[in-house]
Amino acid sequence: MSRKKTKLRKVAEKSQPMDKNVVALLLKDHRSMKKLMASIKSQRATHAKIFSSFKKLEKLVYSHMKAEETSLLHRIQDHKVFEDEANEGVEEHRIHELVMKNVHKLSDKERRVTQIKIFCEFLEHHLKEEENDLFPAFNKYAALSTRKKIGAIFLKRRKDTQRSGKKIGALAN
Numbered sequence: 001m002s003r004k005k006t007k008l009r010k011v012a013e014k015s016q017p018m019d020k021n022v023v024a025l026l027l028k029d030h031r032s033m034k035k036l037m038a039s040i041k042s043q044r045a046t047h048a049k050i051f052s053s054f055k056k057l058e059k060l061v062y063s064h065m066k067a068e069e070t071s072l073l074h075r076i077q078d079h080k081v082f083e084d085e086a087n088e089g090v091e092e093h094r095i096h097e098l099v100m101k102n103v104h105k106l107s108d109k110e111r112r113v114t115q116i117k118i119f120c121e122f123l124e125h126h127l128k129e130e131e132n133d134l135f136p137a138f139n140k141y142a143a144l145s146t147r148k149k150i151g152a153i154f155l156k157r158r159k160d161t162q163r164s165g166k167k168i169g170a171l172a173n
């Protein structure tokens with residue numbers, strides 16, 4: 001394909017209405033979380049860098065959890081195929097909230113860094129479970145039109161709960 005045609009195609013793709021498939025949106029948030037966690041875990045990361053990445057991460061995680069619950073988990077919690085995973089997911093969210101709150105209570109910087117890194121391990125495990133089990137099962141089970149409807153609800157809640165003005169994850173263009 002010529003360079004001109006490729007460029008035109010890119011412009012056309014950009015102008016398409018946003019893909020609101022909830023699973024695609026959830027994965028977009030997950031990718032942003034993973035980037036922030038990578039910068040926290042980097043060998044070269046200073047304390048200042050770790051704290052600033054964690055600040056962004058916790059805002060994203062908070063908003064993502066709220067939107068994931070409202071749009072998806074609460075809807076499938078009573079469904080026999082999904083109830084175990086959905087319930088476990090919601091309870092893990094509550095634990096994430098507690099750990100994130102606790103980090104701020106620590107005055108010792110070294111302990112704060114250690115807890116932030118442990119939090120990242122919990123979070124990685126949680127994301128992996130969703131990506132390997134829940135999301136593929138839901139993709140198979142629900143029609144694309146349903147996933148798009150739920151995606152629109154997810155995006156609305158994400159916008160309402162994102163505490164910083166920065167558009168990140170599913171809210172980024």
Ligand SMILES: [Fe+2]
Nearest residue numbers: 065068089130
């Ligand atoms: Fe989750």
Ligand SMILES: [Fe+2]
Nearest residue numbers: 026064068130
């Ligand atoms: Fe998630």
